[in-house]
Amino acid sequence: MKHEGTEVMRRLMTVLTGILAFAGGCTANPAEPGESPLKGVLFINEFLASNDSILADEQGDYDDWIELYNAGETDIDLGGMCLTDDFLVPNKWWLPDITIPAHGYLLVWADNEEGEGPLHAGFKLNAGSGEQLGLFYTDALHTLLVDSLSYGPQRTDTSYGRLPDGGSDWYLLSAPTPGAANVAGVSRLMGILFINEFLASNDSVLADEQGDYDDWIELYNAGETDISLFGMYLTDNLSAPTKWSFPDTSITARGFLLIWADNEESEGPLHAGFNLSASSGEQLGLFDTDSLSNYAIDTTSFGPQRTDTSYGRYPDGQNDWQFFPTPTPGAPHQAGDRTASAGKTEYSGKK
Numbered sequence: 637m638k639h640e641g642t643e644v645m646r647r648l649m650t651v652l653t654g655i656l657a658f659a660g661g662c663t664a665n666p667a668e669p670g671e672s673p674l675k676g677v678l679f680i681n682e683f684l685a686s687n688d689s690i691l692a693d694e695q696g697d698y699d700d701w702i703e704l705y706n707a708g709e710t711d712i713d714l715g716g717m718c719l720t721d722d723f724l725v726p727n728k729w730w731l732p733d734i735t736i737p738a739h740g741y742l743l744v745w746a747d748n749e750e751g752e753g754p755l756h757a758g759f760k761l762n763a764g765s766g767e768q769l770g771l772f773y774t775d776a777l778h779t780l781l782v783d784s785l786s787y788g789p790q791r792t793d794t795s796y797g798r799l800p801d802g803g804s805d806w807y808l809l810s811a812p813t814p815g816a817a818n819v820a821g822v823s824r825l826m827g828i829l830f831i832n833e834f835l836a837s838n839d840s841v842l843a844d845e846q847g848d849y850d851d852w853i854e855l856y857n858a859g860e861t862d863i864s865l866f867g868m869y870l871t872d873n874l875s876a877p878t879k880w881s882f883p884d885t886s887i888t889a890r891g892f893l894l895i896w897a898d899n900e901e902s903e904g905p906l907h908a909g910f911n912l913s914a915s916s917g918e919q920l921g922l923f924d925t926d927s928l929s930n931y932a933i934d935t936t937s938f939g940p941q942r943t944d945t946s947y948g949r950y951p952d953g954q955n956d957w958q959f960f961p962t963p964t965p966g967a968p969h970q971a972g973d974r975t976a977s978a979g980k981t982e983y984s985g986k987k
């Protein structure tokens with residue numbers, strides 16, 4: 637009986653293999669392992685399923701992309717290769733008949749806009765729930781797996797990639813590298829997103845929604861695109877980077893965002909879980925994070941602060957910190973706001 641069952645299964649597999657090979661489907665031929673000799677050589681190396689600001693295609697679209705990497709010592713002809721986001725349809729999109737050089741990268745736009753060029757695949761990536769990605773070789777007889785993965789929900793402008801290139805472990809990467817070697821340990825936002833101004837002792841400058849004159853911190857986006865702050869952190873203790881996590885909000889290009897440092901998180905999404913110390917001063921840190929670690933985008937340490945005089949960068953986003961008798965919460969500094977001679981001075985206490 638057992639032998640019969642095996643024989644039935646064998647025949648079934650043979651028939652199935654023929655059908656699938658004819659349909660260009662995934663192989664089930666017992667004589668074939670179902671894997672391409674290029675498995676372990678040619679990789680899906682990195683992808684971005686939610687692209688707001690990382691890289692635009694030839695049409696200026698911030699579309700999804702997939703990076704392939706050839707870890708081998710020889711060029712690979714991509715003729716017959718298919719990319720898919722559905723393992724049941726391995727040949728969803730055929731790569732053009734070009735080569736990827738030894739140790740080289742190739743970027744494919746997953747924008748479902750095949751009319752935009754030969755490297756625009758006929759599908760997009762699902763960032764919300766995640767999905768599958770597969771790279772297959774197909775010919776008249778076979779569909780062979782080159783590389784595949786399944787992934788979960790993705791974060792805007794944070795890619796998912798192998799570290800090192802072609803390695804077996806996948807990480808969220810804060811600094812996407814389309815068409816170049818994957819890197820970890822850096823934030824793409826350093827030098828773009830700043831802790832720009834803060835007020836650690838607020839008597840009369842600005843009240844929050846509850847009418848409290850609470851401490852506040854102003855962020856400034858010096859970049860040309862909006863930045864999603866989801867997944868980032870603000871802290872007053874650099875050895876505890878994840879003290880307060882941002883809500884799902886964005887800071888506009890060249891824009892400002894005010895966070896209340898009142899330790900009253902129930903008052904709204906932009907109320908951080910800590911206060912600022914005006915009497916002794918302290919630290920402030922803005923952190924990005926990925927699956928490896930937390931990375932500083934901007935940090936500062938400050939001394940004692942004076943009531944209703946803010947401390948901030950001048951000009952906005954630059955390296956010099958100065959005192960501002962006329963604070964500008966959520967707005968650019970004007971030339972007259974600052975204390976001209978106070979650049980390196982720190983007040984010894986409240987006035």
Ligand SMILES: [Ca+2]
Binds near residue numbers: 699747749752
């Ligand atoms: Ca496009």
Ligand SMILES: [Ca+2]
Binds near residue numbers: 681817
């Ligand atoms: Ca890369």
Ligand SMILES: [Ca+2]
Binds near residue numbers: 848896
């Ligand atoms: Ca408050």
Ligand SMILES: [Ca+2]
Binds near residue numbers: 965
């Ligand atoms: Ca300001």
